[in-house]
Amino acid sequence: MTGRAVSWEYCAIEPCSKPALGRRSPVLAVAPGPSRRPVRTPACGKRQEKRISRGRILGGTSALPGAHPWMAALYIADEFCAGTLVSSCWIVSAAHCFLRNPLKSQIRVVLGQHSFNDTGPNTRTFAVQDYILYPRYTQFEPTLNDIALVKLKKVEGRCALKTPFIRPICLPGKDLTFPDHSCCKISGWGHMHEKANSYSHLMEGVVKIIPFDQCSSPDVYGSEVRSGMLCAGSESCVDACQGDSGGPLACDCDGVSFLYGIISWGDGCGRSGKPGVYTLVPKYSDWINSVIKKSRKTSVNRTTIDICIGSQCQR
Incomplete structure (x- = not known):
């Protein structure tokens, strides 16, 4: 224990298991073409080395500092x-x-x-x-x-x-799609259970993307689920709760995290058959x-004007 947080490190040992055959990967609009240039390390979506904690937020586990x-x-x-x-x-x-x-x-x-x-x-x-x-x-x-x-x-x-x-984190393109049942991570300081009234240290949990047809069925949320939303949940009751609103649903592709969803709403916290509903960011x-x-352009224009006035230049 470090203070109130659990921390640990992993040995640099390669996993012996191989990825299951036939597993679907996220769908990108345009497959990157071959290039002779060195592969650039993304400036976004990368966690601190040896700081990726394992976990199951509500029903989740403590996140290590730097994990999100x-x-x-x-x-x-x-x-x-x-x-x-x-x-x-x-x-x-x-x-x-x-x-x-x-x-x-x-x-x-x-x-x-x-x-x-x-x-x-x-x-x-x-x-x-x-x-x-x-x-x-x-x-x-x-x-x-x-x-x-x-x-x-x-x-x-x-x-x-x-x-x-x-x-x-990396922003997804409008055509980035993670398949149904993909595992993604949620994180936040929200309530540990539905009737709690206090916040916590940073927690994390793994949830799976639920098919839209399943989430919009009458016995789940029906017509309340609209285009521009996605559902994600877990059989072990991992879920977001009060205070987690606005936080990320982060999905990984080739070791890079993308902001795929925003914690938005749901029926209670961790209720059976009532998954969390997220704003679908690619939309x-x-x-x-x-x-x-637009903001960057405005900032540049204002800076130019300020410099011009400061040096008493004429246009």
């Missing part, structure tokens, strides 16, 4: 949500976390956090410059289009710097990228 370096803790006035770092200045979260239209000054984002409300030496705290809800999100249907972007306010001209405990990839790209 893209996790963001969002303290919104008197409420709490999670989010996922997708670039230096941007967090993806759930729109329903902002239903009460909080002031930006009431929001605090902590990266690198392991225990709830604990700002240790590995954490970085940011104010919020802006938060943007998906244009078609409405409080009258809070489970539909449940996605928001949060822009961090720079500190000394920078947002998040990459460390072993802080790094972005919103174009919107996410357009908002981030």
